[in-house]
Amino acid sequence: MSLLVHRPGLQTTFQDLGRPGLEHLGIATGGAVDRTALRIANWLVGNRDRDLGLEITLLGPELEAETDVVVACTGATLDLRLDGRLVAMGRPLVLRRGSRLDLGAARCGARAYLAVAGGLLADEVLGSRSRHTLANLGTVLERSSRLRCRPRPADLGDAAWSVAGAPPPRAGHTTRLRFVAAEGLGNLLDGARYRVGHDGDRMALRLDLLEGMVTTATTSPGRTTEPVAFGTIQQPPDGRLAILLADRQTTGGYPRLGAIASADRSQLAQLPPGALVVFEAISWAEAVDLAVAHERELAKLELAIALARNRGARLTNTNDPRARA
């Protein structure tokens, strides 16, 4: 089963949930920057959350189904069109053979995810099929290539329901990110407003100070290198801010102000260039509580999606005309 790539999009890469457990070898986990969005897309098409999908950045690909296939698109709000017709995101979509899906430009947010029922197929390297830009592992989507996926019957009718979360951040609007301050530092970003630069990538978001005063942490020649994490906020000597993302380095020597709360990871992943950001410091304990609660909510969502898909499948199999929701 396959889809033909007519247009690859601005930066479209294969992503799953990455390669956890190899940080001590210098290999960051990588994987989808907005993990939650990829997991939901996978659940919508009946995949495991870690199956391979596409990560779309700002402007997406145009694909043609070569066989009947079920897909779902989540994350950044795209101008999504099926054979020219605008369709909603966040639900399973049946593409009949010959249909064209245009993933268009992001109206809000930065990264969208496309899951294909059965999961995409690509070479596995070090336990994952993800594209890791710094380590140069995995692949980028190219024009005229083929997306292959495991065979799955396209037995679903178009869903009458969809999953929608909070609207993603947009350029010119302010997003509040919660973070845990580094030990011994207060909220050095209190009262400051930053703007997301155009030079961010899968390694890190780069931000410029727009308003407010920020205390600069000092750097000394003997500053010791320490491990870093997804969401680590660094203050390089040029006065900008860097927030580390999926393809980051595993250790760093720049002054570290803290790390974005895991519960705000999706918001972080969805910040487009030009978005404005303010930071709110929360306690370590509160951040852990939020992270655990977030996972609990996702577990409930996974179940709800599975039930809705089940109902949809059963409805389309009956002859009862009222069942065509």
Added chain:
Amino acid sequence: MLSPTVSTVVVEPLADCAWLLRRHGGADPAASAWARTTAAALRRLELHAVVDVVSAFDTVVVHLDPSRLPSAGRGPALEGLAAELLRLAHDCVDTTPSTARACTLPVQYGGTAGPDLAAVAAALGLSEEDVVDRHCAPTYRVAFLGFLPGFPYLEGLDPSLVLPRRASPRSRVAAGSVAIAANQAGIYPSCSPGGWHLLGRIDPGLALFDPRRDPPNLLAAGDLVRFEPQSR
């Protein structure tokens, strides 16, 4: 309580689900041996909530999976986990085997292979030959792997070669570049951005990192490394 001769280890957040164990008392070979050994010991425990354990000079980071943390009774459970990690970290003694692997890497120093050699020499008031001699003299220990896949952080750099990182990093450092910054020495396994001073280059055929190889990294934490100048 701990005796005054034992360094204190404390736990602090690197991120909400990445707990950092910090050994106070400065970054020296004893500290990095502690970090290496503690990280290996914690990885061997294969605790359910722990995804990975990473070490650096005097820090160990335990990465946790929030979906594996208890939702009920979490406060005491997390305090218990922190206490267990600290207890283990305090009890760790250096178990680096005396038969750790050793290798000698030929290096092409200066010229296009080492574009910063002249500037480093000038900044330190030394000749280029002096810098090369002092860089080659020690036997370095791989403290840990970090920054990039396969990048070794080496300890043992001659204190007379300590310089801050470059004011503006390069967007592209050649693979195999042998570099120094602050009191650290390293080798860039692949082409990447970098802010360290480039003294030379190792044989391009020698892959520090190969994802298809098992294990993927040529060097492991605890290994010993020497450099020798390669005649042109």
